[in-house]
Amino acid sequence: MEIVPGIHEIDTIAARSYLVVGDHLTLIDTGMSGSSSKIRDYVKNIVKRDISDIKTIIITHHHFDHIGSLDKLKKLTKAKVAVHKDDADYISGEKSQEGPVFMKFMVKLFKIISRYKPVEPDIFLKDGDQMGEYQVIHTPGHTKGSICLYNPQNKTMFAGDNLKYVKGKIEGPGASLLPEPEKYKESMEKLVKLDIEVIFCGHTKPVTSHASEKLREYLKTL
Ligand SMILES: [Zn+2]
Ligand SMILES: [Zn+2]
Numbered sequence: 001m002e003i004v005p006g007i008h009e010i011d012t013i014a015a016r017s018y019l020v021v022g023d024h025l026t027l028i029d030t031g032m033s034g035s036s037s038k039i040r041d042y043v044k045n046i047v048k049r050d051i052s053d054i055k056t057i058i059i060t061h062h063h064f065d066h067i068g069s070l071d072k073l074k075k076l077t078k079a080k081v082a083v084h085k086d087d088a089d090y091i092s093g094e095k096s097q098e099g100p101v102f103m104k105f106m107v108k109l110f111k112i113i114s115r116y117k118p119v120e121p122d123i124f125l126k127d128g129d130q131m132g133e134y135q136v137i138h139t140p141g142h143t144k145g146s147i148c149l150y151n152p153q154n155k156t157m158f159a160g161d162n163l164k165y166v167k168g169k170i171e172g173p174g175a176s177l178l179p180e181p182e183k184y185k186e187s188m189e190k191l192v193k194l195d196i197e198v199i200f201c202g203h204t205k206p207v208t209s210h211a212s213e214k215l216r217e218y219l220k221t222l
Helices: 036-045 070-077 083-093 101-114 181-191 211-220
Strands: 002-003 007-012 014-020 026-030 054-059 080-084 122-123 134-138 147-151 155-159 164-166 169-171 197-201
Touching: 002 080, 002 197, 007 036, 014 036, 036 122, 036 211, 054 070, 080 083, 083 181, 134 181, 164 197, 181 211, 197 211
Parallel strands: 026 054, 054 080, 080 122, 155 197
Antiparallel strands: 002 007, 007 014, 014 026, 134 147, 147 155, 164 169
């Protein structure tokens, strides 16, 4: 469904993907494997465009609930795949998850369930890069190469798994999903300086108004 003009949320298996509609389409995250047909049908039936209009796929971080359908979608669209350089090796299969045992276990499980096929990224992002109207903000903590994408014009931000929106409040990923809590706190302090109205989250419904205010409230709890 279209959340703000030109930005659609597509509920994929276990996560949420987003589509930014312009001359070209940009897809943010791909969901678990098995999500590609849902994304293709959404683009065709709701946005009335062809899947090949997706020219860029931006990955917020390397977890399998966000990249499970990347292999299929890259083949379907021939899009360029952009990911932060610190998460790139996990997507191409050169590295496997570091951090707490719980995370290693979850990622291994996802890998088996989703039969993940490695994908070679095309664009290696770093903090401050520009992707269309969006600025790349490096926000390590949940993973080393987690990013947010911020558009100062319409004050929207894609947060990946950095933030959740539950019962009117912003929350973080929870201790078991934060291998580097100190870095995470620094990352959140970066975000609080921005003027944000809307935040799109990787798993929950979006924050649709006064996001900066809600983010400041959340930061007090860290
Ligand atoms: Zn994650
Ligand atoms: Zn996730």
